[in-house]
Amino acid sequence: MLVAIDGPVGAGKSTVARAVAAHLGFTYLDTGAMYRCVALARVQDESADRTRPVEELAIDFEGTRVFLDDMDATDVIRTPAVSQRASEVATDPAVRENLVERQRALTQRGDWVAEGRDIGTVVRPDAELKVFLTASDEERAGRRAAQTGRTLEEELADLRERDERDRTREASPLRQADDAVLVDTTGLSFDEVVTRIAQLVDDVRGPATTPKDAGT
């Protein structure tokens, strides 16, 4: 089974997807980390004066860590320089094509919660459950401001600019799939969001797997 979770910056996708996966015993796939690894490779290539094509890059997940060609890249891919670069490489159709192919292959077997921008629309339109996770601009900016220490206004301006770029880019723009369930997390607690998605999964899987039927 595949649960696809897409949505804009700051909607809480990664923390929610991670918790939903842990709750269900599914494997979590962070597709943004893959774009970030390609961005890191571009930064590395610039200082080494070489260019490695995307298909030659080894990107592997081990538990909560991500590796780029045997180097633990988990922390360095979160730096502002790599984040900025990631949003640029994500507009490159050749990069998208290669990573989408890897994401399809990875999620072909087993149970997954995959999170990104285009899982339900492009990577796996056949996902059993598609969630489009969002929240008001102010709430998303407020959450980021709490993490970064920047002002709400700065975060709001930044977020609206990134949203605009994500929604208007030519290659796989961010949009809600027609059959995705919209989950607006504005005013909801983290636990309420995870419970809501777990409920949606139960609805899809049918009553046989709900706790009240277990062991009967």
Ligand code: DC
């Ligand atoms: O979710 P994130 O911030 O880690 O994503 C990093 C970048 O990759 C961001 O600019 C959006 C882009 N991305 C994408 O275009 N498609 C995905 N499926 C996941 C991320």
